[in-house]
Amino acid sequence: MILSATDQMKLNSFWQYCLQHQYFNISYPESADFDYSQLERFLRFSINNCGDWSEPGNYLLNTFAFEREVMSHFAGLYRIAVQDSWGYVTNGGTEGNMFACYLARELFPNGTLYYSRDSHYSVMKIARLLKMRSQVVASLPSGEIDCNDLLQRIAANRGSAPIIFANIGTTLRGAVDDIADIRQRLALAGFARDDYYLHADAALSGMILPFVGSPQPHTFADGIDSISVSGHKMIGSPIPCGIVLARRRHVERISVEVDYIAARDRTISGSRNGHSPLILWAGLRSRTHEQWCRRVQHCLHMAEYAVSRLRQAGIAAWRHANSVTVVFPRPSEPLVQAFGLAASGHEAHLIAMPHHREPAAFDPLFDALIADRREQLQPIQVYAV
Ligand SMILES: Cc1ncc(COP(=O)(O)O)c(C=O)c1O
The missing domain is CATH 3.40.640.10 (Type I PLP-dependent aspartate aminotransferase-like (Major domain))
Known part of the structure; x- marks a missing residue:
């Protein structure tokens, strides 16, 4: 397959884009921690x-x-x-x-x-x-x-x-x-x-x-x-x-x-x-039943961590039993856009997936949600005065 230099550059820049964004996903349930390199040869x-x-x-x-x-x-x-x-x-x-x-x-x-x-x-x-x-x-x-x-x-x-x-x-x-x-x-x-x-x-x-x-x-x-x-x-x-x-x-x-x-x-x-x-x-x-259980438990623990961390900050987060989907009140539109959040009506959610290995994976979103909430509350407090 012969591609022109321009086309190769286009592919290279898409490659960089993919590398940069492969773990972007905090609101859609797509695991991003896979490695199927052993299967690459079958693409021919x-x-x-x-x-x-x-x-x-x-x-x-x-x-x-x-x-x-x-x-x-x-x-x-x-x-x-x-x-x-x-x-x-x-x-x-x-x-x-x-x-x-x-x-x-x-x-x-x-x-x-x-x-x-x-x-x-x-x-x-x-x-x-x-x-x-x-x-x-x-x-x-x-x-x-x-x-x-x-x-x-x-x-x-x-x-x-x-x-x-x-x-x-x-x-x-x-x-x-x-x-x-x-x-x-x-x-x-x-x-x-x-x-x-x-x-x-x-x-x-x-x-x-x-x-x-x-x-x-x-x-x-x-x-x-x-x-x-x-x-x-x-x-x-x-x-x-x-x-x-x-x-x-x-x-x-x-x-x-x-x-x-x-x-x-x-x-x-x-x-x-x-x-x-x-x-x-x-x-x-590639995983035993026990490893699948641990993978799922990890996501459930991360979801529970997200609920408690948001609640501590006064954000009414919740989730169902056995669910990795953490629901919270819909933040401002710029925040929804910035984090690519799935939002509907008055709610948005994050989904804890296996590639969210450490609690720190959620910190940028949490910090933004907490700051956003303060800004959202500001006008109401002023009104109340
Ligand atoms: C509950 C539910 N059903 C069906 C679908 C559709 O699945 P797919 O995107 O794999 O077609 C989704 C996708 O998010 C879903 O959340």
């Missing part, structure tokens, strides 16, 4: 995982063997037998959510998709793409779905099967919907297990909850039908990726035979990135 191959990794295809440069191991690892984490489940490595959490909604819609063509006001924005896009009837359910102030509102809506649409999009860690507040409560209430309302579909959107928390002592219900053993997790979040990846895993019987319904690749396809895309399974495989294999 056009690897394509088109189709179903569990069956041989005629495109030989694939990473099906790695994808198989990745999916069986996740089946273990989310407590379902490999033979009862099927899933694949996606381009990210959104594709996994779309795949799950697609399965649910094929199961219940006249069903209604229920998601809370705190769900990730992409669920609206998915509902439109799949032309699914949908309803937005109220959230509690904590960010969890309001089960009373959910059940009232389901009762009002009795002829339409419920497809419940549960948040296992919301984007802004890290809230986990209580799927045990949802299932219990559905049972009391007369719904048998096969009368509804329950999807878990576990984009970030899917790689937190399996490693804590008292996780909120989030697995197949807790009654979910499918789960979607982002790979570039807690695991860390240079390329956005993720996984989706579902009960196998739901997937059989959507399989299509593709003659020219001599295989079956059950995925959303045609050609699929074959490097992501390698990355996830290496990311998962």
Whole structure:
């Protein structure tokens, strides 16, 4: 590959930019502490995982063997037998959510998709793409779905099967919907297990909850039908990726035979990135379960440190149990811009990730928040006088 001197300079300056900003991120849940240099050599191959990794295809440069191991690892984490489940490595959490909604819609063509006001924005896009009837359910102030509102809506649409999009860690507040409560209430309302579909959107928390002592219900053993997790979040990846895993019987319904690749396809895309399974495989294999527990504990400790440090300074910070997302009142716009904070309504958050190794990683933000708060308070104090 020959590039002009100008183009090389452009790449060099982008390289410097990346080096400078690789740990910029304090408000988005992207781990930045990975080192996949052992995989760099595979960038010279056009690897394509088109189709179903569990069956041989005629495109030989694939990473099906790695994808198989990745999916069986996740089946273990989310407590379902490999033979009862099927899933694949996606381009990210959104594709996994779309795949799950697609399965649910094929199961219940006249069903209604229920998601809370705190769900990730992409669920609206998915509902439109799949032309699914949908309803937005109220959230509690904590960010969890309001089960009373959910059940009232389901009762009002009795002829339409419920497809419940549960948040296992919301984007802004890290809230986990209580799927045990949802299932219990559905049972009391007369719904048998096969009368509804329950999807878990576990984009970030899917790689937190399996490693804590008292996780909120989030697995197949807790009654979910499918789960979607982002790979570039807690695991860390240079390329956005993720996984989706579902009960196998739901997937059989959507399989299509593709003659020219001599295989079956059950995925959303045609050609699929074959490097992501390698990355996830290496990311998962490079740590033992105990090391994953320690990694997660570290983030939880850092989040707890952030809450107490901000509270000591009079800033009303809080977080949910088992959440690395620390919520605090939205600071001034220049501060939001300066730190690239994810802010919505009256709130903003920081997310404690593995590359935040020392408490000092948060100090510039804390100092700025404390100074900002003094400035914000100034006019009010003057008014009060
Ligand atoms: C709760 C939740 N669901 C889904 C997504 C979408 O995931 P992705 O960006 O991997 O497509 C996100 C992303 O932040 C999220 O926070």
